[in-house]
């Protein structure tokens with residue numbers, strides 16, 4: 001089988017890639033191993049993520065499906081603060097906006113079905129290995145079909161949208177995969193019903209906002225409403241702390257929901273977990289050289305930092321949007337002889353995620369300065385970052401401020417257009433390779 005573009009993974013990154021490619025006149029093939037609907041974590045959208053959904057023409061459908069409307073995120077630490085969802089109008093003035101919380105089984109299915117309805121071909125199977133030519137360029141992918149048979153799909157471009165499976169990195173096609181700055185963390189999560197929501201008139205007291213709670217560094221909880229009754233709850237902590245407790249995941253989660261912050265406890269008068277308790281350890285990583293001849297890795301397939309301010313869905317869908325016109329240009333002959341035909345795309349994505357990384361690190365390392373910047377000094381610039389405006393007009397004065405506080409320089413030159421994996425508190429000297437991670 002031959003196609004211009006093959007996409008590994010039919011999650012939001014793969015489905016958005018397909019829809020943006022179709023807007024460019026290219027009908028791709030999507031390979032997805034799971035049968036949808038399937039469970040997935042990652043339920044809160046940033047403002048600009050909602051913007052991408054609207055640009056795909058799905059805003060009305062989202063309203064019809066009654067996904068909870070998010071007006072912002074409220075953070076409870078020693079004090080509480082709120083960041084509203086705001087967009088920029090044509091004159092670049094801030095204006096109120098809303099976005100959504102999504103049950104991923106529903107949202108991901110909608111996205112994939114829409115991509116197929118618009119002209120993508122869906123193949124139900126597991127991508128097993130990339131096909132390479134003599135020079136190492138990616139020329140397609142081998143797929144194990146549901147009946148066990150193997151099929152080669154030849155492509156001009158392969159988009160890796162496989163999420164944390166990092167298909168091309170695992171196959172050794174990309175540069176090395178490094179542990180990320182938030183390695184050795186674990187997220188443990190489930191759902192509750194009938195928690196106490198805010199019910200106010202102002203944007204910061206809307207019932208479906210995201211709430212974040214923390215007391216100690218790197219130890220926090222989320223509250224993301226999924227419908228009028230159900231709220232997704234999760235606790236993120238160092239994995240060593242979880243292991244020390246010697247509790248089951250459900251026991252750990254229940255105890256933490258009551259001990260982590262008094263405000264969180266207040267909101268859950270009757271604590272019963274109504275969904276399986278799941279966990280994801282070691283979600284933080286970074287892949288170097290994630291674009292190259294015949295391939296682009298999108299979203300989680302090349303980098304994920306930390307879920308605290310809900311950027312994952314946005315990054316994957318925005319990268320899909322940025323990639324589509326570049327793929328079209330490549331198919332039309334642009335950069336065919338370049339070492340890395342998608343080098344510009346790669347550096348754009350890296351710079352954007354670096355803005356996020358430095359913001360998150362600023363939050364944990366300098367919480368009081370962070371709160372001051374959000375409230376007073378750079379309120380509008382921080383509203384931009386929280387919404388996801390991380391690719392243009394960045395690094396802003398606020399982000400430059402974090403970099404000074406963190407004593408971190410970011411340089412991008414033509415020789416090494418990837419941002420440097422910066423290590424972590426466990427490995428301050430360098431970021432270790434993914435294969436070197438200890439078992440959890």
Ligand SMILES: Cc1cc2nc3c(=O)[nH]c(=O)nc-3n(C[C@H](O)[C@H](O)[C@H](O)COP(=O)(O)OP(=O)(O)OC[C@H]3O[C@@H](n4cnc5c(N)ncnc54)[C@H](O)[C@@H]3O)c2cc1C
Pocket residue numbers: 008009010011012013014031032033034040041042043044045046125126127128161162163164165167187280283298299300301307310311312313314316
């Ligand atoms: C604890 C935690 C909480 C999070 N919370 C949020 C949040 O609140 N908001 C937010 O925006 N993000 C959040 N995220 C991040 C979010 O889940 C991801 O960024 C997002 O799902 C990435 O979408 P994707 O399409 O790139 O990958 P995925 O959604 O993972 O989709 C990848 C798809 O590829 C398929 N696949 C993989 N390998 C193969 C293969 N070999 N062959 C065929 N198919 C394959 C998989 O079955 C899957 O359907 C969170 C992440 C974690 C770890």
